[in-house]
Amino acid sequence: MQKLNRLFLFLPLLMVACNGCGANQNKAKNEQVETNQISQKEDAILTGADQTEKYIPLLKGKKIGLVINQTAEINGVPLVDTLKSLNVNIKAIFGPEHGFRGDADAGEKVGNYIDNKTGFPVISLYGTKQAPSKEDLKDLDLVIFDIQDVGARFYTYTITLARVMQACADNKVPLLILDRPNPNGNLIDGPILDPKFKSGVGIHPIPISHGLTVGEFAKMINGEKWLTNGAQCELNIIKVANYHHAKAYILPVKPSPNLPNNLSIYLYPSICLFEGTAISQGRGTNFPFQVLGHPLLKGKYDFSFTPVSIAGMSKNPPLENQLCYGIDFRKMELESIRNQKELNLKLLIDLYQQYPEKATFFTPFFNKLAGNDLLMQQIKDGKTEKEIRASWKAGLDNYKEKRKNYLLYP
Incomplete structure (x- = not known):
């Protein structure tokens, strides 16, 4: 009986001790989770603008002067708003293809205007002029370039970059680049x-997919x-932190109206070549650059889609209102495409x-x-493919x- 009493006396002590062990284990787990979260935060990509x-x-x-579009942002806040709130003396905004707000159609010419939200003059570099003029730059001490690129030669923002660099070099205005990752950097x-x-x-003279950031x-x-x-443009580049070319980067803002997600961005260097063919790339759908098709491919593919006019994306898409048959890439594994x-x-x-009508497959644009x-x-x-x-x-x-001579990142 005394032994039994001693056992009951011992059990609460054992339970307290075990509870203490559990608490210590939980504390250790929580500390580990917090450590991992801190580590992930420390490893998070920070753009130049950030x-x-x-x-x-x-x-x-x-x-x-700012050369920017809708991708120039800091944690969801447009760069221009951040700079304005810090009393930076902004004299002009230069907008590339698709415009400063990123809502113009592909290839659509954009004129100059006063931005309603900020009150700043916006000078289009995708209309009657392709680069800032001497007059545009005469009162500027510095131009900032912050536009998200996707790493393909035919994506026009690096062409805008070159023209801005030429204008800055000719007029002796320094250029500050707030760099961003290349989602196709590998x-x-x-x-x-x-x-x-x-x-x-x-x-x-570069390949279709060049593997460089804007910087x-x-x-x-x-x-x-x-x-x-x-000519040499005076450059200052704010590098991306915690980035290397093989590192995944999910774009927080679509870089242009018809690249709505990372799948379209990863497929773009390959699929954009079809813009020089009779094949639709899905412009006029909610999944552009994620499908391919044509009415004449009926019977060869089961998947179908119909391009329609969509304001802010594709006003007059190729093969508008025609049922196209072809390939749907949306079920492909994102990581495998990225790699x-x-x-x-x-x-x-x-x-x-x-394609049954070979003579009309290619257009001169190809x-x-x-x-x-x-x-x-x-x-x-x-x-x-091997021969090509x-x-x-x-x-x-x-x-x-x-390329090795100009890399800022591994």
Whole structure:
């Protein structure tokens, strides 16, 4: 009986001790979770714009011009609003393709206007002029460039960058670049642009997917002396923190009306080539650059979609109101597409072979997108993917060596 009493006396003590062990274990787990969360926060990507402490002091007492669009933001707040709240002296905003607010259609010319929200004058660089004029820059001490790119040669923002750099160099106005990640930073592929095929969708001798951030691209423009007469633009680049080229980055704002999500962005370098064909890329749907199709592919594919006019995305889409049959990429695994190391050339070959009217498959615009007239001919001649890639190899190898000289990130 005494032994039993001693046991009952011992049990509460044991329970208290065990509860203490549990509390300690829970505390340890909570501390570990907090440590992991802190570690994740410390490892989070910070764009150049996010790091205000690095560039706001550079703006004090200066008259500033901004080359920006809707992607220039800090935690959901437009960069222009942040700068205005800090009493930065903004004199002008320069808007690229799709406009300062990002709501103009692809290729739509945009005029100058006064922004209703901020009251600042907006000067379009995608209308009658393509770069700031001497008059535009005469009262500016510094120009800031902050636009999200997606790493494809025919995405026009790096062309805007080059033209702004030329204007700044010619007028001796420094350029401050608030860098952002390249969501396709790990993809370097495609034919090098032949200078004979320079156009509004390609002016530099680079592959279709170049693997550079905007800051790195600016360094390459200076380093390769691509500006007229080898002019040099005075650059200051606020680097992205905690970024490397293979690191995933989910864009907080769609970079243009028809790239609504990361799937479309990852597919864009491959699918945009179809803008130079009869095939619809899904403009006029809520899933552009995530599907491919044409009415003449009926019976070859089960999936179908119908492009329609959508304000703010595609006012007059190709094949409008026509039932298209083709391929739906929306069920593909996002990570596998992000980790692609090559353009999906097989798509182009396969759809050309499936298309019944070969003579009308390609349009003249295709050669501008490809950057040469060879790729179209190779497809028509029935060349294999391996044979086509072999024709790219020397140019790509040379480009990759040059690229190393301008990298800001691993």
